[in-house]
Amino acid sequence: MSDMNKQxxxxxxxxxxxxxxxxxxxxxxxxxxxAEDLVQETFLRAWKALDSLKDEKAAKSWLITILRRExxxxxxxxxxxxxxxxxxxxxxxxxxxxxxxxxxLVRRQMQMLSPExxxxxxxxxxxxxxxDEIAQQLSLNKNTVMxxxxxxxxxxxxxxxxxxxxxxxxNG
Amino acid sequence: xxxxxxxxxxxxxxxxDDIAILEAIQSDAKRAKFADEMKHMDAVIKSTLNVEVPExxxxxxxxxxxxxxxxxxxxxxxSYIALAASVAFIAGISLTLLRTPDAQLSQHVLxxxxxxxxxxxxxxxxxxxxRQVNAKLASYGAQMNQSQEHIYYANHCDxxxxxxxxxxxxxxxxxxxxxxxxNIQSFKHKDGAFADGRFKGIIETHGDVGIITVAxxxxxxxxxxxxxxxxxxxxxx
Numbered sequence: 001m002s003d004m005n006k007q008x009x010x011x012x013x014x015x016x017x018x019x020x021x022x023x024x025x026x027x028x029x030x031x032x033x034x035a036e037d038l039v040q041e042t043f044l045r046a047w048k049a050l051d052s053l054k055d056e057k058a059a060k061s062w063l064i065t066i067l068r069r070e071x072x073x074x075x076x077x078x079x080x081x082x083x084x085x086x087x088x089x090x091x092x093x094x095x096x097x098x099x100x101x102x103x104x105l106v107r108r109q110m111q112m113l114s115p116e117x118x119x120x121x122x123x124x125x126x127x128x129x130x131x132d133e134i135a136q137q138l139s140l141n142k143n144t145v146m147x148x149x150x151x152x153x154x155x156x157x158x159x160x161x162x163x164x165x166x167x168x169x170x171n172g
Numbered sequence: 173x174x175x176x177x178x179x180x181x182x183x184x185x186x187x188x189d190d191i192a193i194l195e196a197i198q199s200d201a202k203r204a205k206f207a208d209e210m211k212h213m214d215a216v217i218k219s220t221l222n223v224e225v226p227e228x229x230x231x232x233x234x235x236x237x238x239x240x241x242x243x244x245x246x247x248x249x250x251s252y253i254a255l256a257a258s259v260a261f262i263a264g265i266s267l268t269l270l271r272t273p274d275a276q277l278s279q280h281v282l283x284x285x286x287x288x289x290x291x292x293x294x295x296x297x298x299x300x301x302x303r304q305v306n307a308k309l310a311s312y313g314a315q316m317n318q319s320q321e322h323i324y325y326a327n328h329c330d331x332x333x334x335x336x337x338x339x340x341x342x343x344x345x346x347x348x349x350x351x352x353x354x355n356i357q358s359f360k361h362k363d364g365a366f367a368d369g370r371f372k373g374i375i376e377t378h379g380d381v382g383i384i385t386v387a388x389x390x391x392x393x394x395x396x397x398x399x400x401x402x403x404x405x406x407x408x409x
Contacts, residue, residue: 010237011234014230014233014234014237015230018225018229018230018233019225019229022225022226022229023221023222023223023225026223027221027223032226033293033294036226036229036232039229039233040232040233040236043233043236043237044236044237044240047237047240048240102216103216103219103220106213106216106217106220107220110217110220110221121217122221124185125214125217125218125221126221131184131185146184146185147184149183149184149185150180150183150184153183153184153186153210153213153214154183156213156217157183157209157210157213160213
């Protein structure tokens with residue numbers, strides 16, 4: 001591969017996938033600047049190993065694999081700090097309405113969800129991966145993945161329902 | 173398909189378009205309602221996950237890669253030519269700096285800040301107590317009688333061959349680096365402000381000791397100077 005081609009290929013990858021990668025990193029780390037560092041590291045490694053990416057269609061899962069590995073390295077370097085859920089800044093991006101309330105609630109629930117449930121959900125929704133692909137990415141069998149997805153959404157739904165019920169009682 | 177199985181599958185994947193699922197939805201209004209709820213919740217999850225991406229991230233990623241390539245080239249380039257060029261370059265810079273003595277000091281300050289940039293970017297917080305700071309300040313003939321906001325870092329360091337105090341404290345818009353440099357006159361500096369693209373700094377003196385503050389905002393650098401002037405008590409040594 002010529003240098004020029006490699007460069008073009010890399011730029012295309014950055015433009016097409018940096019947002020998904022950042023969001024994935026953000027939900028792994030809950031920290032904007034750590035997430036950005038992680039994405040930087042990921043793309044730099046991707047650049048160095050770009051020749052090993054044969055199929056452009058596999059780029060996203062390839063990058064997510066690198067990102068997850070980089071994140072694991074980060075933990076090896078530094079023990080996991082416990083994060084108080086109230087300390088996590090909630091970016092308020094939209095005006096107040098019912099959807100907004102739901103979003104806030106889902107955001108909180110997502111943060112409280114244990115990583116083993118949250119990650120399959122991120123891979124499915126951010127990554128757009130199938131159950132088989134998620135299983136491969138996480139080195140789990142597909143049944144386990146589907147069970148975790150089921151439990152993740154089940155927890156989110158129960159939380160949403162209970163808040164709605166409380167609101168109805170309050171309003172009624 | 174029984175109800176439990178139907179729900180399990182939609183929970184696991186609301187976009188499941190298996191024919192059995194589609195039939196189940198069409199033949200039962202309750203199931204159709206549940207499928208709608210799940211789709212709605214997924215839309216909310218999706219918009220929640222779609223956090224805002226920092227502005228200019230793509231450009232920064234490309235820049236970093238360009239710099240990496242540049243460094244590799246530099247490593248590869250074997251060359252007396254490069255060496256000669258470097259010597260010429262350094263000589264050029266030194267001459268420029270020698271002609272502007274104040275630049276020498278401020279450049280040195282900025283280089284030091286960048287060298288220990290971790291202390292300014294939130295990765296280091298040693299939660300230094302006033303007592304510890306005062307133990308260090310003593311050798312500069314100073315005492316702090318009241319703590320600055322929060323002290324992330326305080327240490328002696330080598331400032332162009334001079335043992336100096338390097339401190340990082342809390343400002344309104346980020347962290348502020350403070351240097352106390354004894355025998356500041358040897359830098360042929362004058363008091364004043366300096367800046368580069370990122371940091372702003374202020375140099376003031378107390379007798380022979382230079383008090384230098386550096387922050388991302390001019391306001392913070394200035395405020396830190398004022399606080400230090402209030403809080404530092406100097407002894408004759």
